[in-house]
Amino acid sequence: MRSRLAAALASAAWLICGACAPPSPPSVLLVTFDTTRHDALGFAGNEAARTPHLDALAARGLVFERAYASAGITLPSHTTLLTGLEPHAHGVRDNGRFALPSEEVTLAERLTEAGWESAAFVSAWVLAPAFGLDQGFSRYGAQVRATSSHPLDLGVAQRPGEEVTDAALSWLSGREGEDPFFLWVHYYDPHLPRTESALATEDPYLAEVEHADSELGRLLAGIDSLHPGRELLIAFTSDHGESFGAHGEATHALLAYDSTLHVPLLLAGPGLPRGVRSPVFARHVDLVPTLLARLGLPEHSGLPGRDLVTAAEATGALPSPIGWFESRSPSLSLGWAPLDGVRDARWKLTARPAPVELYDLRLDPNERDNVAAEHPGVVERLGRLHAERLAAETAATNRARRTHVPDETKERLATLGYVEAAGQWPSGQEPDPRRWARAHALVDVARGAAQQGRFDEAIAALEAMRHSPALRPLVLRTLAPLYRERGRFSEAAQAYIAYERLTGAREARWGLAETYLAEGRPERALNLFPAESGEDRAAALRARALSALGRHEDADRELEGHFKARLDGLRLRALLVLDAAPRPEDEEGLRLLLRAAPNDPELRATLGFWLAVWGGDSRSAEATTILRAARSDAVGSDAIGSDAVGAAAVLSHVGWGLHKLGFSDEAIAALEIAIAADPGRHLDRVRLGILLSEARQPARARALLEESVIARPAAAWAPAARRALTALDANPGDEHGEPG
Numbered sequence: 259m260r261s262r263l264a265a266a267l268a269s270a271a272w273l274i275c276g277a278c279a280p281p282s283p284p285s286v287l288l289v290t291f292d293t294t295r296h297d298a299l300g301f302a303g304n305e306a307a308r309t310p311h312l313d314a315l316a317a318r319g320l321v322f323e324r325a326y327a328s329a330g331i332t333l334p335s336h337t338t339l340l341t342g343l344e345p346h347a348h349g350v351r352d353n354g355r356f357a358l359p360s361e362e363v364t365l366a367e368r369l370t371e372a373g374w375e376s377a378a379f380v381s382a383w384v385l386a387p388a389f390g391l392d393q394g395f396s397r398y399g400a401q402v403r404a405t406s407s408h409p410l411d412l413g414v415a416q417r418p419g420e421e422v423t424d425a426a427l428s429w430l431s432g433r434e435g436e437d438p439f440f441l442w443v444h445y446y447d448p449h450l451p452r453t454e455s456a457l458a459t460e461d462p463y464l465a466e467v468e469h470a471d472s473e474l475g476r477l478l479a480g481i482d483s484l485h486p487g488r489e490l491l492i493a494f495t496s497d498h499g500e501s502f503g504a505h506g507e508a509t510h511a512l513l514a515y516d517s518t519l520h521v522p523l524l525l526a527g528p529g530l531p532r533g534v535r536s537p538v539f540a541r542h543v544d545l546v547p548t549l550l551a552r553l554g555l556p557e558h559s560g561l562p563g564r565d566l567v568t569a570a571e572a573t574g575a576l577p578s579p580i581g582w583f584e585s586r587s588p589s590l591s592l593g594w595a596p597l598d599g600v601r602d603a604r605w606k607l608t609a610r611p612a613p614v615e616l617y618d619l620r621l622d623p624n625e626r627d628n629v630a631a632e633h634p635g636v637v638e639r640l641g642r643l644h645a646e647r648l649a650a651e652t653a654a655t656n657r658a659r660r661t662h663v664p665d666e667t668k669e670r671l672a673t674l675g676y677v678e679a680a681g682q683w684p685s686g687q688e689p690d691p692r693r694w695a696r697a698h699a700l701v702d703v704a705r706g707a708a709q710q711g712r713f714d715e716a717i718a719a720l721e722a723m724r725h726s727p728a729l730r731p732l733v734l735r736t737l738a739p740l741y742r743e744r745g746r747f748s749e750a751a752q753a754y755i756a757y758e759r760l761t762g763a764r765e766a767r768w769g770l771a772e773t774y775l776a777e778g779r780p781e782r783a784l785n786l787f788p789a790e791s792g793e794d795r796a797a798a799l800r801a802r803a804l805s806a807l808g809r810h811e812d813a814d815r816e817l818e819g820h821f822k823a824r825l826d827g828l829r830l831r832a833l834l835v836l837d838a839a840p841r842p843e844d845e846e847g848l849r850l851l852l853r854a855a856p857n858d859p860e861l862r863a864t865l866g867f868w869l870a871v872w873g874g875d876s877r878s879a880e881a882t883t884i885l886r887a888a889r890s891d892a893v894g895s896d897a898i899g900s901d902a903v904g905a906a907a908v909l910s911h912v913g914w915g916l917h918k919l920g921f922s923d924e925a926i927a928a929l930e931i932a933i934a935a936d937p938g939r940h941l942d943r944v945r946l947g948i949l950l951s952e953a954r955q956p957a958r959a960r961a962l963l964e965e966s967v968i969a970r971p972a973a974a975w976a977p978a979a980r981r982a983l984t985a986l987d988a989n990p991g992d993e994h995g996e997p998g
């Protein structure tokens with residue numbers, strides 16, 4: 259205790275230096291790479307990986323070589339990182355269906371309260387504000403959307419790293435005052451899908467990790483030039499790894515082996531050891547207590563973690579803490595067995611489902627040799643610790659459950675604990691995810707074929723697997739939207755109904771409602787949900803059905819009743835609609851969202867853009883009016899002065915919409931203002947460059963394209979920009995050149 263206190267005080271010297279002018283405490287930068295294995299980095303010994311920026315941080319920091327995530331899936335894992343709680347305690351067990359309750363306290367809330375200005379920039383919709391990790395951040399940038407339906411398709415399906423870096427640096431440069439900051443930046447690039455640039459390399463996964471590393475380098479250089487000489491405490495980790503076939507698992511979020519749980523973790527900054535590799539057992543729950551201790555802030559009781567720097571510096575053996583791990587997504591969505599267990603510095607026990615697995619990680623880090631039979635004492639000791647944690651989990655999980663649970667289901671849930679997907683198997687006899695991982699990977703292959711447009715091949719492959727009882731829920735869940743996509747509505751409806759019957763999963767009912775809406779049977783969609791269910795998605799679907807039935811006032815009432823004062827939920831819905839690249843049948847949904855949030859300029863510009871894309875005389879006329887009004891609002895008021903980034907996003911939609919409508923000069927003007935307001939809009943620069951080359955302005959076009967390619971040679975859009983430049987080269991000054 260004494261040495262721990264001394265270490266905390268020493269690291270907090272800036273707070274207790276009485277005689278000197280009080281230097282300000284360090285700012286804090288937390289960087290997470292999605293889906294990044296511990297061994298995907300140069301400093302971890304991977305000779306093929308070119309990650310110079312992380313390697314340099316490792317050389318001047320403290321690396322934890324044995325660090326583990328608690329869950330191999332994005333939202334639960336980040337929730338653990340930011341709360342310091344294991345998933346069974348914070349209750350967020352899966353993407354999409356849980357949100358961190360507001361009564362939980364995040365690292366951002368703790369630091370904001372202590373005087374840090376906090377902001378986060380994330381790049382996956384599973385981390386959208388509606389899922390609760392925005393708590394404590396004064397700015398939470400989560401602008402993610404697919405852009406594949408834009409008129410010039412540059413194939414960007416995720417928010418790429420460069421946009422995240424730009425957004426973070428733009429926030430930093432606009433800050434006023436001298437408070438230290440806490441900045442969390444999340445890079446999604448290493449997660450599937452791969453960019454065109456990455457696919458052109460020998461190792462597309464490593465190429466995306468390297469891309470994230472180059473963006474980290476740009477972020478660090480930007481911070482340095484904006485805050486020269488200011489101290490910065492840096493923490494880097496990933497939310498989980500990627501299995502690449504180990505134990506039969508293709509990607510992550512299915513099993514809980516260390517191929518997905520062993521993560522990189524490093525700290526660098528004031529008061530930290532330099533160039534040290536520590537073998538101590540480190541968990542994601544340790545990050546919050548470690549950072550609080552480094553900053554000289556009080557520990558908070560109730561957190562299971564420990565200060566890792568003290569642990570790394572300790573001489574002599576410390577008692578090993580206990581870490582939790584789990585995989586719940588297959589249980590929640592497929593009715594498969596919940597998989598979880600506990601670990602200490604040496605042993606890892608998968609306690610559920612039977613048979614238990616015990617690995618001696620010192621001898622067998624790849625978990626090949628189950629030694630449960632040889633070490634019954636260890637199994638018993640860890641099994642008891644696992645049971646204690648399980649006993650506490652139900653209340654937390656129900657608190658975090660995002661979707662409203664109808665009354666008739668509540669009773670069933672009570673008898674099952676929290677388990678949502680339950681049906682055909684008695685408790686304890688559910689399919690074991692470990693046994694079915696390889697078959698699960700085959701379903702992924704079929705889904706991949708569908709994503710590439712090979713629907714019939716995908717449907718045939720899935721239909722061949724649907725008779726396996728264990729696979730049936732997964733196959734039905736995957737097949738149903740493919741049938742719908744192909745206009746096979748009755749098969750889609752049957753698949754959703756069967757999926758719901760097997761698992762009770764809510765998304766089955768949402769998908770069924772979407773199917774009825776697509777089929778033009780809104781009355782059926784309406785009857786799937788009770789009025790005022792309290793459930794976001796149900797309210798939105800009911801409103802769409804009411805609207806399709808011509809009952810517009812009822813639709814408005816439904817939305818107002820549900821979404822009033824809940825802009826986050828609304829933004830999430832908007833993001834979900836946009837993420838899926840809306841189709842003409844989503845028009846009513848977009849209009850309804852706008853009616854519920856009439857003052858949201860980006861939503862309005864978005865509607866104008868899509869109306870322009872979908873076309874038709876009346877839509878085009880309305881789109882023109884909406885887009886020009888949005889432009890006046892963005893340019894005419896002080897919007898650009900007060901929220902340049904937001905105004906630029908509006909003008910981007912305006913520009914692309916007007917381009918689609920044939921108003922090229924207005925489109926070019928709007929995009930010029932957008933990139934002037936927010937210089938980080940590189941994608942808009944490239945697209946503007948392509949437009950200008952079409953508009954016979956080759957000099958300006960070339961300047962924009964070259965500048966973008968030089969600034970971001972590995973960006974997802976870089977190949978398209980290069981093609982446009984090549985076309986300009988081939989037809990220099992040719993007024994009829996068709997670039998791209």
Ligand SMILES: [Zn+2]
Pocket residue numbers: 292293331332333449497498
């Ligand atoms: Zn992730």
